[in-house]
């Protein structure tokens with residue numbers, strides 16, 4: 614099964630989170646996973662996204678919301694047929710109350726408009742609790758501190774994708 618992890622990352626935090634998610638996901642199954650950074654458009658392969666059963670999306674928090682680069686992608690790039698695919702969101706932020714949850718909600722709203730089957734691996738999935746999605750907070754080592762969360766999120770998303778798409 615193909616899975617895309619699509620994110621925007623300029624200074625590397627969200628990219629690191631994406632790599633931890635990939636590691637966790639690979640503990641759940643033998644997926645073909647591609648990481649694509651909207652900051653490097655040449656890494657974004659629309660065909661692979663279209664072939665993916667799940668598209669996990671990550672954003673840095675910019676002005677208490679998703680970054681404008683991801684918003685632009687959602688608004689303008691309709692070459693990817695996201696309807697019916699599984700979607701899940703993750704974020705990074707600098708501050709505890711810097712709006713990471715709002716960034717996640719915005720991402721999830723866009724996924725819903727695209728007809729994605731959104732999944733948070735939320736608190737109902739047990740401890741440790743993840744709510745709307747994992748957030749790495751703090752520019753120095755915030756993502757490393759949440760490494761276990763990002764890995765767990767990846768594992769849960771992988772398990773759910775198998776449940777949904779493997780008969």
Ligand SMILES: Cc1cc2nc3c(=O)[nH]c(=O)nc-3n(C[C@H](O)[C@H](O)[C@H](O)COP(=O)(O)O)c2cc1C
Pocket residue numbers: 621622623624625626627628673674675676677678705706707708709710711712713752
């Ligand atoms: C333009 C801009 C706006 C930002 N706004 C916020 C913010 O509102 N809240 C916050 O917690 N962090 C904010 N940050 C910090 C980033 O969310 C944080 O450094 C993020 O981890 C960067 O991701 P990256 O390393 O993947 O590029 C902002 C950073 C930039 C460049």
